[in-house]
Amino acid sequence: MSDSESFEHRPEGHPLAQAKLVLFLGVFLAVALAGVDLGLRERIVANKTAETYSEIPRLVPGADAQRTEALQVWVAGKTQRIYKAFSATGEHLGFVLPTSGSGFSDRIELLIGLDAQGQTLTGLYVLDQKETPGLGDHIKEAQFQARFAGAQTPLTAVKGDSKNHNEIKAIVGATVSSQSVCDIVNRAVSGLDLSTLTEATHE
Amino acid sequence: MSEPTAGMRFLNGILPENPTYRQLLGMCPTLAVTNSMQSALTMVAATGFTLICANVMISLMRRLLKPHLRILVFTLTIATFVTIADRLLSAFLYDASKALGPYIPLIVVNCIIISRCEVCSSKQGPWIAFADGVGQTLGFALGLASIATVREIFGSGTWFGLQVLPDAWPKLGILVLPPGAFLTMGLLLAVVAFVSQRARKETR
Numbered sequence: 001m002s003d004s005e006s007f008e009h010r011p012e013g014h015p016l017a018q019a020k021l022v023l024f025l026g027v028f029l030a031v032a033l034a035g036v037d038l039g040l041r042e043r044i045v046a047n048k049t050a051e052t053y054s055e056i057p058r059l060v061p062g063a064d065a066q067r068t069e070a071l072q073v074w075v076a077g078k079t080q081r082i083y084k085a086f087s088a089t090g091e092h093l094g095f096v097l098p099t100s101g102s103g104f105s106d107r108i109e110l111l112i113g114l115d116a117q118g119q120t121l122t123g124l125y126v127l128d129q130k131e132t133p134g135l136g137d138h139i140k141e142a143q144f145q146a147r148f149a150g151a152q153t154p155l156t157a158v159k160g161d162s163k164n165h166n167e168i169k170a171i172v173g174a175t176v177s178s179q180s181v182c183d184i185v186n187r188a189v190s191g192l193d194l195s196t197l198t199e200a201t202h203e
Numbered sequence: 204m205s206e207p208t209a210g211m212r213f214l215n216g217i218l219p220e221n222p223t224y225r226q227l228l229g230m231c232p233t234l235a236v237t238n239s240m241q242s243a244l245t246m247v248a249a250t251g252f253t254l255i256c257a258n259v260m261i262s263l264m265r266r267l268l269k270p271h272l273r274i275l276v277f278t279l280t281i282a283t284f285v286t287i288a289d290r291l292l293s294a295f296l297y298d299a300s301k302a303l304g305p306y307i308p309l310i311v312v313n314c315i316i317i318s319r320c321e322v323c324s325s326k327q328g329p330w331i332a333f334a335d336g337v338g339q340t341l342g343f344a345l346g347l348a349s350i351a352t353v354r355e356i357f358g359s360g361t362w363f364g365l366q367v368l369p370d371a372w373p374k375l376g377i378l379v380l381p382p383g384a385f386l387t388m389g390l391l392l393a394v395v396a397f398v399s400q401r402a403r404k405e406t407r
Contacts (some may be wrong), residue, residue, distance in 0.1 A: 021264065021268070021276060022276060025276060029280070033287070036287050047294070130304065133306075134381070137304065
C-alpha cells in the first residue's frame with residue numbers, strides 16, 4: 001500500500017467503531033501495566049528502603065543505621081512510615097521522614113532528617129525526581145541538599161543568599177523545583193504529629 | 204524491489220542503516236547518557252527491550268491498524284513497554300535506574316522505535332519485525348558504545364568504572380559534559396562518513 005493511497009483513505013463508519021483497536025488497547029495495556037506494577041512493587045519498595053537506611057547516617061549526623069527503628073506516625077491525617085535514628089550508644093538523635101509531593105515536572109520523593117523534637121531539619125535527601133536535566137535536577141546534588149541542614153519550616157526558596165533559617169537559596173534557573181522541595185518539606189513537617197508515634201504494623 | 208527479508212532487516216540495522224551514524228535518530232539519549240559505558244549500555248538494554256517488544260506486538264496487530272489512527276496505536280504500545288522497562292530497572296537494577304533518571308521515560312519519544320514501527324513492523328510479519336528490532340538495537344549499541352568509550356576514557360580515565368588511564372594523564376572534563384557529547388558525536392560521525400565514502404569509492 002503506497003503512501004498516496006493511505007492519504008486518500010476515507011474512514012467509514014462511526015468514529016468510535018473505527019477506534020475499536022485503540023479503545024481495546026487502552027484498557028488492555030492499562031490492566032497489563034497494573035499487573036506488572038503489582039508484581040514488582042515489593043522489590044522496588046525494598047530497594048527504596050535499603051537506600052533510605054544507607055542515607056540515615058548522613059541525614060541525622062552521628063546516627064547508626066543498624067539501630068534505626070522503623071515506626072509509624074500520623075502526618076496530616078494519614079499513617080505513614082517514619083524512622084527513629086539512634087547513635088551507636090543508643091541515644092535518640094532524631095528522625096528520618098520519607099515524603100513526596102509534586103515538583104515542576106513530576107513527583108519528587110524526599111527523605112527529611114529531623115532533630116529529636118521533629119522541629120529543625122538535620123538534612124535532606126532526594127530519593128526520586130524527574131525534574132529538568134541540568135536545571136531542576138540539581139536538587140539531587142549534595143550542594144543543594146546541604147542548604148537544608150539547620151533549616152526550620154516554613155521554608156521559602158529565595159533567589160539570593162539565605163538570610164535566616166527559614167530561607168533556602170534556590171537553584172539558579174530552577175526556582176519552581178527549589179520551591180517545590182520547600183513546599184513538600186513544609187507540608188510534611190507541619191502535618192507531623194509525633195504524639196501518634198506507634199510500632200510499625202507492617203514492613 | 205521485493206520486501207526485505209528478516210536477515211536483511213537484521214544486518215541493515217547494524218551498519219548500513221545504523222540508527223546513530225546513518226539515520227541520526229535517538230540523538231537525545233545518545234548525547235545524554237554516553238558519559239559512561241555503564242549508563243550507555245543500560246540505555247541500550249531498555250531501548251532494545253522496548254523496540255523488540257513493540258515491533259513484535261505492532262506486527263501481530265498490523266492488519267487491524269487504521270492509517271489515521273496508527274500513530275496512536277504505536278505510541279500506546281511503546282509507552283506501555285517503556286513503563287514496564289522502567290519498573291523492571293527500578294526493581295532489578297536500582298542504581299542504574301537512578302543514574303539514568305528521566306531518560307528512561309524519554310524512550311517513549313525515541314524516534315528509532317516509532318520509525319521502525321512505521322517502516323517495518325506495521326507492514327511485515329513478527330519474525331521479520333523481531334529481526335529488525337534486534338538489528339537496530341545492535342546498531343544502537345555500536346553507536347552508543349563508541350561514543351561512550353571515547354567520552355569515558357578521555358573524560359574520566361575509566362572504562363566501565365575501571366581505571367584505564369594512569370592518574371598522570373590529563374582528563375578532558377568537557378567530554379563528560381553536554382558540549383563534549385556534541386563534539387565527540389560530530390567527530391565520530393565525520394570519521395564514519397569518511398570511512399564509508401572511501402569504501403564506496405573502492406567498490407566502484
